[in-house]
Amino acid sequence: MFAVRSFTPVLSRRVHAQQFQCSWRLLSTAALDDKVASFKADIETHLPADGKRVVFATAWLATDNVFVALMHEHFPKVLSGMNLVAIDTMHLFDTTHMVAKQVEAKYGKAALWKAVADVSTREEFNARYGDCEEMDTADFDFVSKVEPFQRALAECNKDILITGRRMDQAAQRISLDVWEDGKR
Numbered sequence: 001m002f003a004v005r006s007f008t009p010v011l012s013r014r015v016h017a018q019q020f021q022c023s024w025r026l027l028s029t030a031a032l033d034d035k036v037a038s039f040k041a042d043i044e045t046h047l048p049a050d051g052k053r054v055v056f057a058t059a060w061l062a063t064d065n066v067f068v069a070l071m072h073e074h075f076p077k078v079l080s081g082m083n084l085v086a087i088d089t090m091h092l093f094d095t096t097h098m099v100a101k102q103v104e105a106k107y108g109k110a111a112l113w114k115a116v117a118d119v120s121t122r123e124e125f126n127a128r129y130g131d132c133e134e135m136d137t138a139d140f141d142f143v144s145k146v147e148p149f150q151r152a153l154a155e156c157n158k159d160i161l162i163t164g165r166r167m168d169q170a171a172q173r174i175s176l177d178v179w180e181d182g183k184r
Contacts, residue, residue, distance in 0.1 A: 036070065043075055046160070051081025053159035057149065058084050058111060060099045064164050072107045083156040084111040089144035090125040091132055112156065114148035 047054055058064040071079040086100060104110050119125045125132070125144075132140050153161070 036074075039070060040074055043071075043078065047075075047078055048081075048160075049077060051075075051078040053157055054078070054082035054162065055153060055156050055158045055160070056082060056084050056162040057164065058086050059164075060086065060096050060103065061164070065099070065103050067162075067164060068103055068107050068109065072109070079107070079109060083152075083158075084109055085149070085152040085156065086111040086113050087145055087148045087152070088113055088115040090116050090119060090122045091144065112152055114152040116144050116148060117151075 056064075056067065058068070068079070068084070071082075084104075100111065116125055116129075119128055129135060129139075129143055132144075135143075
């Protein structure tokens with residue numbers, strides 16, 4: 001009898017959770033429809049139909065991968081013509097490389113990878129610059145992110161940069177415009 005009493009509430013909670021999850025999906029789908037419609041309008045308004053001279057800077061985050069998926073589904077010509085740029089800081093997680101390969105393969109869009117100049121492994125990085133945890137943050141950012149990114153942008157002959165910055169990432173981004181024309 002004890003097993004039945006304790007098992008019944010578990011089943012009841014499980015059924016309730018499944019019902020909640022289904023209704024949550026319906027609500028979230030409706031909310032997402034508006035966001036996707038807005039996304040599509042922004043792409044049609046701001047990006048060239050051939051995607052030329054457009055760069056999307058990806059760190060292979062979930063939001064970055066959703067952007068690639070939406071571009072593939074709704075604007076395959078734009079995606080085909082644009083450049084995905086990825087930076088290997090020599091300190092990426094192995095899973096980041098795995099996700100990158102999966103996204104590149106799934107959507108048929110290889111990224112232009114740039115790495116720290118004159119090094120090809122973390123050991124070489126450490127020998128040349130020292131341990132990243134002991135470096136000044138600004139120095140690490142410049143050597144492993146900014147300088148490789150500048151090389152990538154020059155190679156792509158960038159006119160439009162899509163950063164993937166989100167309003168929820170920092171207080172100064174709360175009023176972030178979707179399009180910043182003066183910063184092309």
